[in-house]
Amino acid sequence: MTLHSLPLFVRLAGRPVILLGSGEPADAKRRLLERAGAVIVGEEAAAALAIVAIEDEDAALAAVTRLKARGLLVNAVDRPEHCDFTTPAIVDRAPVLVAIGTGGVSAGLAAALRQRLEALLPAGLGALAERLQAARPALRRRYPDGGERRRALGAAMAAGGALDPLAGEGDVARWLAADQPRPTGHVRVVLTSADPxxxxxxxARALANADRLLHHPGVPAAILDRARADAARQPWTPGLAVSDGLTVELAMA
Structure with a gap:
């Protein structure tokens, strides 16, 4: 399955961004850029990104053409077909950021999803992230193997787990002292539907925790895409050797 865009988080603090236009659309983008610490500059300045919030169609498209000719990545407000990047709706639980984008197709849908997520994500989510960062050396000592460490964290942060991010702030030190290593091995998943x-x-948990996927013919890409991007993918063949870690074998019923 092809992504229409690759989501990225770009650090803009102290960096120049061109902003052209006036009125509420330009003001909204200005507030967003200022919140990210960007330095807002005019068209002739050196920059890597530009936002065109000009209402007049001809003037906006002319500005987009000039900026793209200079090699800049351009966001053209309300003109998704001319955008190299779009700005998402944001849920801020610093340092956790959740970005919702529709590729410029429907800002209203992105805003509605943001409002729903605002109600779901607790205020203490950022504090949990900071505690996990502080515990990183202890996590590496407890789980030297990266795959085992990832599976332990995945289980702890699953629904109802000791560090469930939707249930509260979580006591990382207490969980780490009491947690047990996760088993490795082979899990066979028989799918009854091609719909993820x-x-x-x-x-879904098995896919999220897999180090590698062995997939039979007929397993759709949409299912494989639910696994981590760095999980190895191999077509299944009889007698295929399986190395250490968690292997998930996918077959269709």
Whole structure:
């Protein structure tokens, strides 16, 4: 499955960004850029990014053409077909940021999703992230193997787990002292549907924690895409050797 855009978080503090236009659309982008610490500059300045919030169609497209000719990545407000990048709706639980984008297709939908997520994500989510960062050396000592460490964290942060991010701030030190290593090995998942939305919770967790996927013919890419990007993917063949870690074998019923 092809992504229409690659989501990125760009650090703009102290960096120049061109902003052209006036009125509420330009003001909204100005507030967003200032919140990110960007230095807002005019068209002739050196920059890597530009936002065009000009209402007049001809003037806006002319500005987009000039800026792209200089090699800049351009956001053209309300003109998604001319955008190299779009600005998402944001849920801020610093240092945790959740960005919701629709590729410029529907800002209203992105805003509605942001409002729903605002109600779901607790205020202490950022504090949990900071505690996990502080515990990183202890985590590496407790789980020297990266795959085992990832699986332990995945189990702790699952629904109802000791560090469930939707349930509160979580006591990382207490969890780390009491947690037990996660088993490795081979898990076979038989899919009854090609729709990723039909995955059971157990199947979704297995995919999220897998170090490698062995997939039979017929397993759709949309299912494989639910696994981590760095999980190895191999077509299944009889007698295929499996190395250490968690391997998930995917087959269709």
């Amino acid at each position: 939305d039909d995955l059971t919770l157990r199947q």
